[in-house]
Amino acid sequence: xxxxxxxxxxxxxxxxxxxxxxxxxxxxxxxxxxxxxxxxxxxxxxxxxxxxxxxxxxxxxxxxxxxxxxxxxxxxxxxxxxxxxxxxxxxxxxxxxxxxxxxxxxxxxxxxxxxxxxxxxxxxxxxxxxxxxxxxxxxxxxxxxxxxxxxxxxxxxxxxxxxxxxxxxxxxxxxxxxxxxxxxxxxxxxxxxxxxxxxxxxxxxxxxxxxxxxxxxxxxxxxxxxxxxxxxxxxxxxxxxxxxxxxxxxxxxxxxxxxxxxxxxxxxxxxxxxxxxxxxxxxxxxxxxxxxxxxxxxxxxxxxxxxxxxxxxxxxxxxxxxxxxxxxxxxxxxxxxxxxxxxxxxxxxxxxxxxxxxxxxxxxxxxx
Amino acid sequence: xxxxxxxxxxxxxxxxxxxxxxxxxxxxxxxxxxxxxxxxxxxxxxxxxxxxxxxxxxxxxxxxxxxxxxxxxxxxxxxxxxxxxxxxxxxxxxxxxxxxxxxxxxxxxxxxxxxxxxxxxxxxxxxxxxxxxxxxxxxxxxxxxxxxxxxxxxxxxxxxxxxxxxxxxxxxxxxxxxxxxxxxxxxxxxxxxxxxxxxxxxxxxxxxxxxxxxxxxxxxxxxxxxxxxxxxxxxxxxxxxxxxxxxxxxxxxxxxxxxxxxxxxxxxxxxxxxxxxxxxxxxxxxxxxxxxxxxxxxxxxxxxxxxxxxxxxxxxxxxxxxxxxxxxxxxxxxxxxxxxxxxxxxxxxxxxxxxxxxxxxxxxxxxxxxxxxxxxxxxxxxxxxxxxxxxxxxxxxxxxxxxxxxxxxxxxxxxxxxxxxxxxxxxxxxxxxxxxxxxxxxxxxxxxxxxxxxxxxxxxxxxxxxxxxxxxxxxxxxxxxxxxxxxxxxxxxxx
Numbered sequence: 001x002x003x004x005x006x007x008x009x010x011x012x013x014x015x016x017x018x019x020x021x022x023x024x025x026x027x028x029x030x031x032x033x034x035x036x037x038x039x040x041x042x043x044x045x046x047x048x049x050x051x052x053x054x055x056x057x058x059x060x061x062x063x064x065x066x067x068x069x070x071x072x073x074x075x076x077x078x079x080x081x082x083x084x085x086x087x088x089x090x091x092x093x094x095x096x097x098x099x100x101x102x103x104x105x106x107x108x109x110x111x112x113x114x115x116x117x118x119x120x121x122x123x124x125x126x127x128x129x130x131x132x133x134x135x136x137x138x139x140x141x142x143x144x145x146x147x148x149x150x151x152x153x154x155x156x157x158x159x160x161x162x163x164x165x166x167x168x169x170x171x172x173x174x175x176x177x178x179x180x181x182x183x184x185x186x187x188x189x190x191x192x193x194x195x196x197x198x199x200x201x202x203x204x205x206x207x208x209x210x211x212x213x214x215x216x217x218x219x220x221x222x223x224x225x226x227x228x229x230x231x232x233x234x235x236x237x238x239x240x241x242x243x244x245x246x247x248x249x250x251x252x253x254x255x256x257x258x259x260x261x262x263x264x265x266x267x268x269x270x271x272x273x274x275x276x277x278x279x280x281x282x283x284x285x286x287x288x289x290x291x292x293x294x295x296x297x298x299x300x301x302x303x304x305x306x307x308x309x310x311x312x313x314x315x316x317x318x319x320x321x322x323x324x325x326x327x328x329x330x331x332x333x334x335x336x337x338x339x340x341x342x343x344x345x346x347x348x349x350x351x352x353x354x355x356x357x358x359x360x361x362x363x364x365x366x367x368x
Numbered sequence: 369x370x371x372x373x374x375x376x377x378x379x380x381x382x383x384x385x386x387x388x389x390x391x392x393x394x395x396x397x398x399x400x401x402x403x404x405x406x407x408x409x410x411x412x413x414x415x416x417x418x419x420x421x422x423x424x425x426x427x428x429x430x431x432x433x434x435x436x437x438x439x440x441x442x443x444x445x446x447x448x449x450x451x452x453x454x455x456x457x458x459x460x461x462x463x464x465x466x467x468x469x470x471x472x473x474x475x476x477x478x479x480x481x482x483x484x485x486x487x488x489x490x491x492x493x494x495x496x497x498x499x500x501x502x503x504x505x506x507x508x509x510x511x512x513x514x515x516x517x518x519x520x521x522x523x524x525x526x527x528x529x530x531x532x533x534x535x536x537x538x539x540x541x542x543x544x545x546x547x548x549x550x551x552x553x554x555x556x557x558x559x560x561x562x563x564x565x566x567x568x569x570x571x572x573x574x575x576x577x578x579x580x581x582x583x584x585x586x587x588x589x590x591x592x593x594x595x596x597x598x599x600x601x602x603x604x605x606x607x608x609x610x611x612x613x614x615x616x617x618x619x620x621x622x623x624x625x626x627x628x629x630x631x632x633x634x635x636x637x638x639x640x641x642x643x644x645x646x647x648x649x650x651x652x653x654x655x656x657x658x659x660x661x662x663x664x665x666x667x668x669x670x671x672x673x674x675x676x677x678x679x680x681x682x683x684x685x686x687x688x689x690x691x692x693x694x695x696x697x698x699x700x701x702x703x704x705x706x707x708x709x710x711x712x713x714x715x716x717x718x719x720x721x722x723x724x725x726x727x728x729x730x731x732x733x734x735x736x737x738x739x740x741x742x743x744x745x746x747x748x749x750x751x752x753x754x755x756x757x758x759x760x761x762x763x764x765x766x767x768x769x770x771x772x773x774x775x776x777x778x779x780x781x782x783x784x785x786x787x788x789x790x791x792x793x794x795x796x797x798x799x800x801x802x803x804x805x806x807x808x809x810x811x812x813x814x815x816x817x818x819x820x821x822x823x824x825x826x827x828x829x830x831x832x833x834x835x836x837x838x839x840x841x842x843x844x845x846x847x848x849x850x851x852x853x854x855x856x857x858x859x860x861x862x863x
Contacts, residue, residue: 009430052821064752065674071768
């Protein structure tokens with residue numbers, strides 16, 4: 001149900017995020033609520049906007065209280081005056097921050113970058129979980145009591161305990177006799193997505209380049225997970241050869257040696273063929289490299305692979321070229337020449353960390 | 369919104385009967401039962417189902433929703449001052465809570481109806497709030513959401529600048545109509561032949577001139593007397609467009625509607641608590657509900673160290689009732705300095721119940737505390753003053769001295785804890801600038817807020833604005849001309 005307040009609430013959220021009414025920004029303060037989760041104290045961020053008014057300055061003003069204690073009894077800390085707090089003698093309460101959920105994060109990302117919502121392809125887009133009554137359980141709400149089964153159980157128990165008199169067949173169900181209908185949520189086909197990350201780990205990809213890939217892929221994950229119920233992610237690293245690895249290895253391996261990109265594309269194509277038939281999956285390919293391929297011949301091979309095998313099966317294939325001091329960056333130029341007009345391919349050049357922002361927009365800005 | 373289920377409707381009937389039997393006198397009460405989201409919405413709107421669109425309601429909603437979903441606080445009930453009185457119950461409350469809440473609501477409603485501070489409030493505010501919403505929406509359609517909302521922000525920045533007593537008194541009576549007669553220099557009585565000696569003509573002429581100049585200056589002075597209802601002053605005199613005037617009028621109306629609730633927080637909550645506890649313990653509690661009731665009731669009255677209006681209010685009513693039952697008031701009692709006799713004092717007057725009904729009729733929080741908070745009460749309730757110790761950075765108890773505690777309490781309640789600001793001169797420096805005066809009472813304004821508020825005021829007044837106040841214990845004039853702030857010492861005394 002949509003409440004009237006939702007409109008006001010949205011507006012408030014937008015102001016806090018700085019999307020509208022920039023002039024209110026200077027009145028925003030970051031408040032918090034202190035809550036408790038299990039043993040931990042948690043801090044729940046609560047941004048507030050204070051409209052300025054003529055009010056009394058607090059200036060550590062006192063007040064009237066009620067309770068025990070002699071003059072001098074300490075009640076609690078004053079508001080922070082900022083700056084010279086001096087060293088305290090008490091251990092700080094350890095607060096865990098309740099972060100925004102990933103979903104909220106994805107929404108913010110979407111708003112910030114003005115990303116269109118993804119429209120999953122065609123008939124794979126059936127997301128409906130239907131509850132069906134399929135079983136019987138011993139617990140449940142009275143509304144779902146299964147009369148026949150309960151009756152049977154009562155009858156069985158009464159006979160077993162020898163209290164059953166055929167001439168006066170009174171049955172009294174007790175708690176243990178009761179049976180309830182129970183349900184299962186039927187899993188109907190739903191929009192699934194598979195993400196294949198490919199990364200060049202040849203000697204020219206340094207720590208900084210990988211950092212960029214890590215950050216960018218985190219945001220891509222967040223965004224795609226926001227749109228699909230089930231997301232599977234596979235990682236491929238390649239130098240002169242390609243192999244599938246787990247997430248940890250993907251981000252932390254540093255190999256050396258040459259770069260043969262077609263190896264990775266070939267492996268990706270095989271994976272898609274085996275595991276992600278395009279009738280059932282929304283497949284996304286992301287490839288990051290510094291753009292230095294082994295030979296022009298291999299680049300042609302890549303283009304052929306993309307054209308014939310990868311592009312027809314994916315929603316979008318994205319290539320991000322991370323600037324590195326060693327790479328020539330030729331690969332991007334070649335791809336653009338060969339496939340630049342194909343809307344299934346997104347190309348982006350990431351010069352440094354600040355470039356990530358723009359690059360995400362290029363990758364995800366098409367709503368595919 | 370759903371109708372009350374049968375069991376609660378039955379309960380309402382019973383509780384209404386009890387309330388009437390105790391002598392409570394209320395508007396008809398309409399209960400609505402809401403789920404927590406709806407209740408949070410209504411609470412964010414200050415108890416009303418419809419308000420004009422504004423982000424601050426959304427902010428309030430976020431606060432309430434977060435506190436609720438993390439289990440920090442929950443609203444049991446909302447009740448609004450209206451005829452009929454609307455009250456909202458939280459759907460998932462247990463029956464014992466609903467009972468308590470209903471009793472509480474009837475007492476609030478009695479208070480709204482009978483307390484004199486509320487006597488001039490609009491009892492059809494529910495409808496008016498909806499009208500306000502329509503008017504503001506219409507303005508938004510015509511002038512754009514952003515434009516109108518920003519102006520509402522400005523208006524809200526000034527919405528504490530009203531005169532809460534204005535509904536009850538006429539501040540400036542219009543002049544009798546005719547121009548005040550020309551001032552005439554006074555002459556000493558004399559025989560006619562001595563006249564020129566006793567009243568030398570050149571002196572008389574000079575005096576005459578001076579008086580006329582003074583009168584002219586007085587006529588030029590505008591407003592003639594300082595004005596506390598600044599919002600009204602702006603509506604009447606600021607160069608605004610009609611829709612802007614309308615927005616200011618709406619914000620002002622609502623500020624006046626809510627003002628008595630701020631003036632009687634302690635009394636109102638105390639009264640409601642007094643009666644729900646009376647009804648529950650004397651009439652309605654079943655054995656199985658006792659523990660839950662005690663738990664929730666003490667939750668309402670709890671709070672470590674802080675002053676809780678529910679607690680202070682209910683204890684003070686009980687104290688008054690007890691004192692008037694036993695005749696512990698008046699000259700004889702006050703002058704009795706035999707402590708043993710004072711402790712035993714009981715004239716068996718039985719005037720308590722009548723007295724608290726009288727108090728709930730005529731008092732606001734300020735007079736409630738001023739007239740009835742006694743030294744004994746202060747001691748029994750363990751009231752204390754606390755202050756900030758700059759050395760440790762902590763708040764600590766400073767004293768338990770009755771006079772000081774009471775004085776501080778009254779200070780905090782005066783003008784609902786808001787500074788008093790008045791329009792001193794709308795033609796400041798003879799340039800149509802607006803000069804406000806902060807009536808200084810020992811506490812300075814929050815300086816950065818004051819500046820920002822001046823900036824907002826400037827956007828309404830359209831000409832430079834200035835505020836005469838005290839900064840760091842010195843009389844200062846802070847002014848804003850649309851671009852820069854200026855601050856300088858002032859020769860005028862503020863207080």
